[in-house]
Every structure is written in C-alpha cells, then in structure tokens.
Amino acid sequence: MADMAATIDPQTRETLEAGLSALHLDTALAAPLLDYLALLQRWNRAYNLTAVREPQAMVTRHLLDSLAMLPHLPAQGRLADLGTGPGLPGIPLAIARPALQVALVESNGKKARFLREAVRSLGLDNARVLESRAEAVDEPGAHDLVTARALASLADILAVGGHLLAPGGRLLALKGVRPDAEIAALPQGWELEALHPLAVPGLDAERHLAVVRRAA
Numbered sequence: 577m578a579d580m581a582a583t584i585d586p587q588t589r590e591t592l593e594a595g596l597s598a599l600h601l602d603t604a605l606a607a608p609l610l611d612y613l614a615l616l617q618r619w620n621r622a623y624n625l626t627a628v629r630e631p632q633a634m635v636t637r638h639l640l641d642s643l644a645m646l647p648h649l650p651a652q653g654r655l656a657d658l659g660t661g662p663g664l665p666g667i668p669l670a671i672a673r674p675a676l677q678v679a680l681v682e683s684n685g686k687k688a689r690f691l692r693e694a695v696r697s698l699g700l701d702n703a704r705v706l707e708s709r710a711e712a713v714d715e716p717g718a719h720d721l722v723t724a725r726a727l728a729s730l731a732d733i734l735a736v737g738g739h740l741l742a743p744g745g746r747l748l749a750l751k752g753v754r755p756d757a758e759i760a761a762l763p764q765g766w767e768l769e770a771l772h773p774l775a776v777p778g779l780d781a782e783r784h785l786a787v788v789r790r791a792a
C-alpha cells in the first residue's frame with residue numbers, strides 16, 4: 577500500500593492533512609486516503625472515472641467533500657452509498673469509520689470493476705460492491721443509512737433507494753446550494769429531518785447535507 581501513495585506529491589499530502597485537521601479528524605487517515613487517491617488517479621487514465629484529475633482538486637472535491645458529513649454520521653450501522661461512481665462518498669466514509677458496513681452501489685460496469693479492486697487492494701473489510709442499479713438491490717429495509725452525492729434529486733433518490741432504508745433509517749444526501757425546491761418536492765411519507773450547511777476545507781462553494789426520514 578505504501579507504494580501506491582508514494583506517487584502522491586508532498587503538497588497533496590499536506591493539503592489532505594490540513595483538511596483532516598480542519599475537520600477535526602485524525603491525520604493518520606491520510607495514509608489510506610492517499611492510497612485510494614493514488615489508485616483512483618492510476619485507473620482514471622484508462623477508465624475515465626472522474627473529470628477531476630488534478631491531485632489537489634481531488635483531495636478537496638472528492639476526499640474532503642465526502643468526509644465533511646462525518647459529524648452527522650453514526651459510528652456504526654449499515655450504509656448504502658447509491659450511485660457511488662468511483663466510491664464517493666462511500667470509500668472515504670468506509671476508511672474513516674471502520675465500524676460502518678458500507679455497500680457501494682454502482683450500475684456502471686467499469687466503475688464497479690474499479691470499486692472491487694479498490695476494496696480488495698485497500699483491504700476495506702467493511703465495504704462491499706453491489707454492481708446493480710439501486711432500484712434492483714434486493715435488500716429491503718436492510719440499511720440504517722443511504723448516502724448519495726451527485727446522483728439525483730431527493731425525490732428520485734428515494735424512488736430508486738428508499739426501499740433499502742430500515743424503518744428508522746435516514747437518507748443523507750450531499751447537495752450544493754440549499755435544495756429548497758427538492759425539499760418541497762419530497763414524496764408523501766418522507767420528511768426533512770435536518771439540513772446541515774457543511775464547510776469543506778479549501779472549497780469555496782456551498783455544500784449542504786439533507787437528512788430525510790420517513791414521516792411520523
């Protein structure tokens with residue numbers, strides 16, 4: 577694993593460590609996160625997994641953006657990350673919270689192949705890959721949390737993945753500007769529990785975490 581992160585330049589490492597500190601996270605997380613970043617960079621050349629290619633931008637827009645939601649996440653439980661793409665936010669969350677059981681749900685075959693390799697080579701015992709459309713995942717009520725970033729509107733996320741949530745479960749959706757129109761359009765039976773503004777170190781853009789639960 578040390579070999580993988582050796583391809584990362586010192587400035588990128590510093591940006592990550594500073595960001596982890598700003599998020600009050602252990603800087604020891606930098607090592608496994610950089611291993612993931614190095615793998616993502618390597619595979620991105622052939623697989624086109626993300627349009628963000630510059631390493632420092634990857635740290636900010638992928639790693640730190642994913643980790644900024646951690647204060648709103650329980651330490652343990654079962655989490656399904658829908659439309660995870662190359663593992664965002666699911667892989668950084670699985671790295672930072674080893675007691676979370678993370679299902680990485682992705683329908684694209686190339687991305688799922690990368691995810692399987694990432695889980696294997698990073699030794700992520702708490703993550704598994706489901707190469708499937710979210711709506712076809714046959715695990716009704718099996719997850720305490722569903723996460724999604726850049727997948728769809730809140731209503732559409734619930735349409736494809738609401739069935740995965742346990743009765744007391746929560747959808748945690750990462751959004752940019754306040755998603756007021758999406759909140760107003762939540763389907764019957766679901767309600768907004770909280771909307772948390774998130775500060776992502778080094779990112780000059782609005783971020784919000786929408787927490788949605790079944791209506792009482």
Ligand SMILES: C[S@@+](CC[C@H](N)C(=O)[O-])C[C@H]1O[C@@H](n2cnc3c(N)ncnc32)[C@H](O)[C@@H]1O
Nearest residue numbers: 659660661664681682683684708709710725726
């Ligand atoms: C815009 S990308 C976002 C990837 C990642 N969440 C991120 O934030 O970088 C959306 C991903 O969702 C996947 N996707 C779209 N609809 C899906 C569905 N119904 N079930 C599973 N994956 C889906 C796509 O293949 C794509 O990889």
